[in-house]
Amino acid sequence: MKRLRVGVIGLGVGEEHIAAYQAHPACELVAVCDLSPERRAAARTKYPSAAIMDDAKEVLKHPEIDLVSIASYDDAHYEQTMIALQSGKHVFVEKPLCRSFEELRSIKRCWMDGERLYLASNLVLRAAPLYRWLRAEIAKGALGQVYAFDGEYLYGRIEKITEGWRKDVAGYSVIQGGGVHLVDLMLWFLAERPVSVTAVGNQICTAGTAFRYHDYVAATYLFPSGAIGRITANFGCVHRHQHIVRVFGTKGTFLHDDMGPRMHVSRDRTSSPVVLDLAAVSATKGALIPGFVDAIQGGRDTRAETQHEFDVISACVASDQALATGTAVEIMYV
Numbered sequence: 001m002k003r004l005r006v007g008v009i010g011l012g013v014g015e016e017h018i019a020a021y022q023a024h025p026a027c028e029l030v031a032v033c034d035l036s037p038e039r040r041a042a043a044r045t046k047y048p049s050a051a052i053m054d055d056a057k058e059v060l061k062h063p064e065i066d067l068v069s070i071a072s073y074d075d076a077h078y079e080q081t082m083i084a085l086q087s088g089k090h091v092f093v094e095k096p097l098c099r100s101f102e103e104l105r106s107i108k109r110c111w112m113d114g115e116r117l118y119l120a121s122n123l124v125l126r127a128a129p130l131y132r133w134l135r136a137e138i139a140k141g142a143l144g145q146v147y148a149f150d151g152e153y154l155y156g157r158i159e160k161i162t163e164g165w166r167k168d169v170a171g172y173s174v175i176q177g178g179g180v181h182l183v184d185l186m187l188w189f190l191a192e193r194p195v196s197v198t199a200v201g202n203q204i205c206t207a208g209t210a211f212r213y214h215d216y217v218a219a220t221y222l223f224p225s226g227a228i229g230r231i232t233a234n235f236g237c238v239h240r241h242q243h244i245v246r247v248f249g250t251k252g253t254f255l256h257d258d259m260g261p262r263m264h265v266s267r268d269r270t271s272s273p274v275v276l277d278l279a280a281v282s283a284t285k286g287a288l289i290p291g292f293v294d295a296i297q298g299g300r301d302t303r304a305e306t307q308h309e310f311d312v313i314s315a316c317v318a319s320d321q322a323l324a325t326g327t328a329v330e331i332m333y334v
Contacts, residue, residue, distance in 0.1 A: 001297060004066045004090075007031040007059035009080060011039040013094060013122075013285050014071030018047070020286030021069070026297050033059045060084045067296070069289075070094060071122075074177060075169045078103040081119075085110040090118040092292055096176040097121045097313050104313050104334045111306065118296050120288065121309045123184040125243065127282035130261050131185060134247070134254055138189050143249025146190055147227050151182025152244035155235040162209040172213050175199075175323075176316045179217065179233030182243065183319075184312045186221070186229045189247060193311055194221035194229060196330050199323040205236020219319040231319070243280065256280055310334050 006021045008014045011034040021027040032043050033053040043052050053059055056076070060068055060083040068084040070077055070093040078098040084091045085107070098104050111119050125131055138146060155161075155178055166172050175183070187193060201214035215236040221229035247254040253264040255273070261280060262273035282288075295302050314333045322329040 001026065003028045004293060004296065005030045005064055006067045006069065007033070007062055007065040008069045008071065009033045009056045009059055010071030010073075010094075011036070011043060012071060014069065016285040017069040017071055017092070017289060018286075020284065020289035021293075024290055024293050026293055027067075030065055031059045031062055056080055057083060060089065061087050065089060067092065067293075073165050073169060074099065074172070078107065081107055082110055085114055085117055085119070088115065088117070090296055092120050092122065092289060094122045095180050096173075096316065097309055099171075099173070099176060099317070101314070101317055101332065101334060104310060104317070108310055108334055118292065118302060119306050119309070120292050120302070121312075122285070122288060123181060123309070123312065124282050124285055124288055125181045125185055126188060127287035128278075128280050130256065130276065130278040130280045131188075131245075133276075133278055135189055137254075138247065138249070139191070142252060143247060143254065144251030145225075146247060146249045147225075148246075148248040149186045149190060149227070149229040150244070150246040150248075151179075151186055151229070151231050153178045153182050153231075153233045154237050154239045154242045154244065155233070156237055156239045156241040158205060158215075158236050161211045161215065161235050162206055167209075167211045172211075173217075173316070173320050174201075174214060174233035174235045175217050175219060175231070175319050176313075177233075178235065179219070179231050179319075180312060180316050182231050182233075182245070183315050185245065186231065187308065187312060187315065190223060190225075190227060190229070192223050192225060192227075193333060194223050194315060194331060196328050197221045197315065197319050197322050198328045199319045201323050214323065217319070217323060219322070221315065221319075245280075 031051040067090040199219040201217035206215045218232045245256045261276040264273045318329045318331040
């Protein structure tokens with residue numbers, strides 16, 4: 001079978017993308033791109049067989065590249081994804097896939113018009129053993145009817161928004177930049193799409209800094225079944241980086257926080273939870289890439305999975321609209 005020729009844009013988390021491609025026998029690293037001269041210099045030594053570039057468009061339009069991995073800044077994802085799709089490339093892109101309904105519609109049209117192109121975003125929490133197990137448990141009814149999902153994204157790295165590139169992204173969204181991981185799990189677990197969302201936020205932690213946007217946002221989603229989802233993106237918190245997840249069902253409750261993952265299956269006040277010995281994070285940030293490559297090579301139909309990616313972005317963009325308007329927003333799915 002022909003090997004996939006890969007180009008990677010961005011050498012931050014993109015380094016983990018590269019490691020995943022290099023470990024896959026069906027992939028060949030052809031080109032690497034980064035804006036930093038220092039990173040490009042290091043890449044020449046680290047990846048001697050790859051072309052090292054400073055212009056992303058050279059990678060996106062490269063005639064010998066089959067698959068592009070996009071690990072650039074959030075506000076570059078849309079344009080780079082569009083160029084890659086228009087150039088006939090498969091695309092694996094960091095979250096968020098894009099940042100508005102208009103961008104999402106354009107990407108979907110381009111993807112649908114393409115010749116069986118594969119598109120996925122790196123929503124890597126779904127690669128965690130704990131959450132794969134939990135999704136299966138929910139699907140088989142172990143929790144009964146799920147009526148509430150709580151997801152808290154505790155960023156715990158305030159300097160990354162006050163000093164790093166995020167402060168320079170116009171309209172930076174903490175829901176799209178971090179909370180998106182919990183929105184993804186919420187839709188993945190509940191297997192339905194929320195119909196509306198309300199949101200509130202503040203900028204107390206980063207007041208007086210170069211960061212000009214909400215550093216804390218709380219969004220509440222309503223589902224057709226009556227289930228309620230609560231997502232918070234807390235970028236200024238005094239806390240280590242962590243994802244807190246709670247899933248409440250009529251037969252059981254799943255909790256993951258500082259005390260670790262556990263399941264409550266009884267209302268008896270003397271009962272103890274079932275402690276779960278499963279990792280809540282993926283082994284690497286490139287953990288979804290092997291499956292993406294295998295799907296391309298095997299011709300597996302992943303259109304429903306790509307539509308899920310579109311649904312996640314629709315839910316996140318609607319949350320930002322609700323925050324901006326101060327009103328409930330009906331989610332219009334692309």
